[in-house]
Amino acid sequence: MWRYIARRLLQAIPVFLGTTFLIYTLVFYLPGDPIQALAGEKPLSPSVVAALREHYNLNDPLLLQYVKYLGGLFQGDLGETFDGQQVSDVLSGRWTVTAQLALTAWLFELVIGIGLGVWAGLRRGSLADTLVLGGTTLVIAVPVFVLGYTAQIVLGLNLGLFPTAGTEDGWPVSYLLPGLVLGSLGLSYVARLTRTSIAENLRADYVRTAYAKGLTKVRVVGKHTLRNSLIPVITYLGVDFGALMGGAVVTEGIFNLPGIGQQVFQSIQLKEGPVVVGASTLLVLVFLVVNLAVDLLYGVLDPRIRRD
Amino acid sequence: MTSLRVVGGLTAVVLTASLGLTACGGGGKASDGTFIAGHPEPDHLIPGNTTSSYSWDVTDELFENLVSLDKTGNAVNAAASSVETTDQKVWTIKVRPGQKFHNDEPVTAASFADAWNYAAYGPNAFEGNDYFSQIRGYADLNPEDEKAKPATDKLSGVEVVDDATLKVTLDAPFSQFKLLLTHPAFAPLPKAAYTDIKAFDNKPIGNGPYMMDGAWERNKQVKLKVFAGYTGTRKPKNKGFTWRSYASQDTTYTDLRAGRIDLMQSIPAAKVPEAKRLMGDKALGRATGTFDYLGFPLFDKRFDNADLRKAISMAIDRNGVNKAVYGGEYTVADSLLPPMIKGHRPGACGELCTYDPTKAKQLYDKAGGFKGTLELYFSNAQPSYEQWMQIVANSLKQNLGITDIQFRKIPVSDYLSTLSDKKEKGPYRQNWEADYPSAQNYLEPQWHSDKNRMGWTSKEFDGLIAKGNGAATDDEAVKFYNQAEDVALREAPLVPLWIWKSYGGRSTKIDGVTITPFANGLLAHEVTVK
Numbered sequence: 083m084w085r086y087i088a089r090r091l092l093q094a095i096p097v098f099l100g101t102t103f104l105i106y107t108l109v110f111y112l113p114g115d116p117i118q119a120l121a122g123e124k125p126l127s128p129s130v131v132a133a134l135r136e137h138y139n140l141n142d143p144l145l146l147q148y149v150k151y152l153g154g155l156f157q158g159d160l161g162e163t164f165d166g167q168q169v170s171d172v173l174s175g176r177w178t179v180t181a182q183l184a185l186t187a188w189l190f191e192l193v194i195g196i197g198l199g200v201w202a203g204l205r206r207g208s209l210a211d212t213l214v215l216g217g218t219t220l221v222i223a224v225p226v227f228v229l230g231y232t233a234q235i236v237l238g239l240n241l242g243l244f245p246t247a248g249t250e251d252g253w254p255v256s257y258l259l260p261g262l263v264l265g266s267l268g269l270s271y272v273a274r275l276t277r278t279s280i281a282e283n284l285r286a287d288y289v290r291t292a293y294a295k296g297l298t299k300v301r302v303v304g305k306h307t308l309r310n311s312l313i314p315v316i317t318y319l320g321v322d323f324g325a326l327m328g329g330a331v332v333t334e335g336i337f338n339l340p341g342i343g344q345q346v347f348q349s350i351q352l353k354e355g356p357v358v359v360g361a362s363t364l365l366v367l368v369f370l371v372v373n374l375a376v377d378l379l380y381g382v383l384d385p386r387i388r389r390d
Numbered sequence: 391m392t393s394l395r396v397v398g399g400l401t402a403v404v405l406t407a408s409l410g411l412t413a414c415g416g417g418g419k420a421s422d423g424t425f426i427a428g429h430p431e432p433d434h435l436i437p438g439n440t441t442s443s444y445s446w447d448v449t450d451e452l453f454e455n456l457v458s459l460d461k462t463g464n465a466v467n468a469a470a471s472s473v474e475t476t477d478q479k480v481w482t483i484k485v486r487p488g489q490k491f492h493n494d495e496p497v498t499a500a501s502f503a504d505a506w507n508y509a510a511y512g513p514n515a516f517e518g519n520d521y522f523s524q525i526r527g528y529a530d531l532n533p534e535d536e537k538a539k540p541a542t543d544k545l546s547g548v549e550v551v552d553d554a555t556l557k558v559t560l561d562a563p564f565s566q567f568k569l570l571l572t573h574p575a576f577a578p579l580p581k582a583a584y585t586d587i588k589a590f591d592n593k594p595i596g597n598g599p600y601m602m603d604g605a606w607e608r609n610k611q612v613k614l615k616v617f618a619g620y621t622g623t624r625k626p627k628n629k630g631f632t633w634r635s636y637a638s639q640d641t642t643y644t645d646l647r648a649g650r651i652d653l654m655q656s657i658p659a660a661k662v663p664e665a666k667r668l669m670g671d672k673a674l675g676r677a678t679g680t681f682d683y684l685g686f687p688l689f690d691k692r693f694d695n696a697d698l699r700k701a702i703s704m705a706i707d708r709n710g711v712n713k714a715v716y717g718g719e720y721t722v723a724d725s726l727l728p729p730m731i732k733g734h735r736p737g738a739c740g741e742l743c744t745y746d747p748t749k750a751k752q753l754y755d756k757a758g759g760f761k762g763t764l765e766l767y768f769s770n771a772q773p774s775y776e777q778w779m780q781i782v783a784n785s786l787k788q789n790l791g792i793t794d795i796q797f798r799k800i801p802v803s804d805y806l807s808t809l810s811d812k813k814e815k816g817p818y819r820q821n822w823e824a825d826y827p828s829a830q831n832y833l834e835p836q837w838h839s840d841k842n843r844m845g846w847t848s849k850e851f852d853g854l855i856a857k858g859n860g861a862a863t864d865d866e867a868v869k870f871y872n873q874a875e876d877v878a879l880r881e882a883p884l885v886p887l888w889i890w891k892s893y894g895g896r897s898t899k900i901d902g903v904t905i906t907p908f909a910n911g912l913l914a915h916e917v918t919v920k
Binding site for chain 2: 112113115116118119126127130133134137165167171172176235238239242246247248249250334335340344351352
């Protein structure tokens with residue numbers, strides 16, 4: 083068990099070096115001149131351009147730039163944005179917003195997704211089942227920005243149930259609507275996965291045996307069926323948590339949440355290598371940790387899956 | 391005002407925990423004499439280190455220049471009591487006594503001189519560096535050889551005579567210097583700025599009517615409160631206000647409608663018809679000074695013919711584009727200057743800006759037609775650019791018979807470097823908004839032989855601009871600028887298309903909103919709060 087965890091954590095090192103280098107290279111080869119982009123239409127003095135290029139090592143070849151970046155990284159310096167902020171400050175400020183948003187969305191997936199899935203799975207073929215299947219299909223089919231703007235206008239602006247945008251009301255109030263929108267897609271997948279899994283397992287031999295032993299329905303479903311049905315769901319929820327942390331550009335934009343997604347999007351446009359690499363690396367680490375946690379959870383849910 | 395009610399179904403389970411925590415939204419708080427304005431995030435709050443108008447939104451309230459602009463774009467004394475010259479080259483400026491920074495440091499001639507030196511010193515890499523290039527000694531602070539360290543960090547043309555007197559010597563006479571002084575880059579800085587310039591950027595100390603109420607909360611907001619020690623003419627009629635940062639203009643507009651903010655300056659074009667319908671007189675339309683142009687790469691021999699350029703310009707139905715793409719809101723250009731600039735002559739552009747397919751075809755044939763592929767360049771910043779370029783292409787096809795037309799839609803990050811590296815092979819969209827409201831600032835940066843992007847050279851144009859810059863009176867200067875304008879129109883290396891219109895919006899809570907078309911933008915001190 084512990085050896086397994088240690089091995090998995092050691093694997094993170096080459097993954098870390100590989101991703102940082104790959105992303106740094108990709109950003110390096112993006113078209114456009116970041117310093118030119120800073121000033122827009124207005125002229126930037128040649129002396130200022132030269133000073134900025136020197137400061138951000140933009141005159142160096144790719145490999146040297148990357149080595150300088152890594153050197154800084156090992157001294158705890160994540161680099162600087164083109165407007166002179168420390169990348170560590172930028173990321174830590176935005177990380178909390180993204181984490182709150184992702185957590186809210188994830189809780190919606192977990193609670194509502196599994197809830198709907200169990201509800202439908204137990205009543206296969208009934209009206210409830212059809213409703214859940216139809217509803218989730220609809221949510222999967224609608225693009226997230228349509229969902230986001232509609233929810234914002236209808237639930238936020240017209241009905242006044244939620245704040246329309248921003249973080250001024252704090253967690254959870256400010257994050258409920260964006261969380262629901264962001265989580266809606268995953269929620270639908272979770273509901274469908276759970277439903278199918280439950281419906282299948284209900285017909286398994288061990289369930290019949292359990293009923294034959296005279297166990298109550300609550301106990302059969304709650305303790306045996308659900309536990310066995312959750313393995314694919316947990317896998318999905320684990321991977322999706324990583325995706326939620328990184329992929330909320332649209333939702334963050336609509337609801338004016340200053341999170342990581344927006345920053346990465348903006349930095350890619352500005353060719354801010356250190357920001358893109360810093361944020362992506364953190365995301366990779368989140369993925370690695372979450373996936374490890376999921377793999378360990380398998381053993382809890384199903385003792386047949388052992389780690390040594 | 392935001393309130394939470396129970397939402398039906400399963401969501402209620404998750405929501406119940408949070409229901410008790412709900413509070414009123416920002417804009418709807420009981421009136422404390424303050425208001426909230428929404429705009430995109432600034433990049434810096436030091437006026438000399440930015441070219442972003444969102445930064446100037448904030449710094450304009452925090453700082454007061456020697457000279458500032460009034461509502462109609464005239465330069466009026468602000469921190470200065472007088473700005474005088476006899477030869478347009480040496481300027482003597484008296485700083486009004488008794489002014490203070492927000493930290494009680496007195497505002498003196500040195501406050502300006504030090505700030506300008508700092509911004510003009512190349513290695514400090516201030517984005518506003520270029521605005522000081524007309525002051526004598528600028529070249530010493532920004533040597534040609536980019537690796538060389540400048541020999542000095544003081545502009546020799548900026549001399550502090552005494553606490554109240556500043557003497558500025560320019561390289562060449564410049565009659566518009568007083569207007570240049572209104573530009574945000576010429577703000578003063580207190581001594582506290584230089585000890586830690588980065589920390590200062592987060593909590594600037596200025597001499598303007600408002601001061602920072604806490605530090606800049608990045609990506610969230612900048613709060614400003616009234617500075618009691620302010621002695622100038624921009625006395626605030628409110629108790630303070632907040633610039634809240636938005637990543638999307640659509641969301642800013644939604645929040646304005648939801649009453650979470652009180653003011654926004656630019657409603658997205660697609661929402662303007664709705665805003666006018668829903669908000670009535672609270673939708674605030676204003677003419678701007680932002681021009682769209684069509685430029686020609688004269689370094690490509692095919693475009694080195696004035697008749698061809700005129701033919702293309704006259705084949706474009708500007709009114710038609712305005713109606714089709716901008717709902718008729720924009721102003722079709724009839725001059726190289728917008729109407730609010732002194733020196734604007736209605737109809738100065740004449741037939742060059744008038745849609746005349748027959749005359750266009752005649753000129754086109756006279757020029758010998760056009761050979762090869764006509765490539766049209768624009769950026770992907772706005773979908774409307776592509777819409778109007780398509781209309782332009784159709785006009786050229788129908789009216790001139792140019793059939794081989796291709797669109798070159800360039801990513802916005804790449805567009806300006808494409809143009810400045812002269813990589814474009816055909817007519818391109820150009821855009822300009824003046825830094826200060828002077829005919830000179832519309833003409834010189836865009837057409838002067840040493841500065842233009844088209845590869846156009848005209849000694850005549852350069853000479854007339856120089857005469858205007860050396861003129862003793864405003865009227866005389868305008869006369870020369872107009873003559874230069876006529877040269878630029880005659881040769882047509884860059885033809886004007888239309889001038890933008892913007893819509894702002896306000897909530898019912900505030901009134902007295904003026905947004906000027908100049909760099910000072912919103913006149914926040916005039917806003918009244920109910």
